[in-house]
Amino acid sequence: MNTRFLETLVVLARVGSFRETAQVLNATQAAISQRIANLEDDLGVELVDRSQRRLSLTAAGEQTVRQAQRILEMERALRASTRPEAPPAGRVRLGAIESVVRTWLSPLVRLLAERHPQIELDITVDTARNLQEAFRARRLDLMVQNDPYAPAVGSIDLREVALCEFALHWIARPQRVPGLGPLTLAELEQHPLLTFSRTSSPSAHVRALFADRGLEPRICNFPSVESIVQLVRDGYGIAAIPPVFVRQELASGELRLCGGPPLPSMTITALSERETTPAVRATEALTGDVVAAYCTAAQPDWVRPLAGARPA
Known part of the structure; x- marks a missing residue:
């Protein structure tokens, strides 16, 4: 057969x-x-x-x-x-949200080429929802994303590894929010609020803050992190994003952290089939190494390693 x-x-x-x-x-x-x-x-x-x-x-x-x-x-x-001693080899279809691209995807690609040159990495960057649909359809071998994942009924056994948490904060140009005190919901309602795609967890958390107020805030959703960062740098609105994305702008004073209603952190996880190829497992393991190194170098209040991230 x-x-x-x-x-x-x-x-x-x-x-x-x-x-x-x-x-x-x-x-x-x-x-x-x-x-x-x-x-x-x-x-x-x-x-x-x-x-x-x-x-x-x-x-x-x-x-x-x-x-x-x-x-x-x-x-x-x-x-x-x-072939127990054979090095990992073959194609690995990796799906990742753009937050990963903006932080530690580049070191992962470089180290994978150095340590496992026989692994061919095929990368898809998309929203968490679209990545989850592709993963269910087995168009991805390894998925790195931030939203809860509900496997299809009758699907095969999955392995989920928690990698890190990105803290979410309110971020704006100082000219847009001149006061130094924490922002209230009433003050936030006066500004466009910039965050991730409508189907994402961060967007849902922002909307939930205003659920009982009877007034729909101006929430602007973008699948592109770069778009959010550019708009907030241009002075348009207040962003609800991880500050680790704009470390340089915060250090220079171009942007500042604003106190306000707390937002849950983004938990980044890696998902794969429990029974998978050595190439996929090697890529997942190296991802944990890269995330651990990134978390060590970043501001500790902004990104925290979880169980799946470990020092190289």
Whole structure:
């Protein structure tokens, strides 16, 4: 039996369409259909219910998926056991939020090339919600993001590693907020409030502050950290972002921290499949090393290492 056919069925069950399965596996839709048909011929049963407009598996298909996951995990373990001394190699599809790009992604890429030159890193930068959708569809091997993740029902076992926390603060140009005292909700309502995309946890926290006030504040959401930083530097609004993003501007006095209603920290986590390749696991481990080094060099009140970050 061809294990590639089993992998195709597992992906199909997870993403729910032949088109997306073809995208995940870098194949044509016709090739994916043919693999499933060949697997059905090998087993002598129908695995996909083709009588419904929406793709679904038959009872035999669902049972086969569970067995196929075990077989694929055993195959992966077997290959790793036959080459225990081989260096990690292969492609790793890493998804990261832009906050990671602005802080420690560059050192990670550089160190990975130095220590594991046979690993090919394929990076996707997007919002946490979009990354989570790609991860569920198995278009990513390793995801670094900041929002709670709810795995799909029946999905395979996941490994989640807490890397660090970014403190969130109110930040503005001194000319926009001339007073030195902490900002009240009434004062914040007088300004545009800049933060991450509408679907992000920081945006939800900002909105929650005003839930009982009856007046919708002017919250401006941006998927791009660079856009938020540029606007607040230009004097437009008050930003709710990690101050570690604007260390130089704060040090020079161009921007300043403003007291005000406290905001929860952003917790950055890395997620991968528990049974994955040595290349993915090596990338995850090096990520922990890089985050630990970054946290040591940064302002301790602004970024805090968690259990998954450890010194190199």
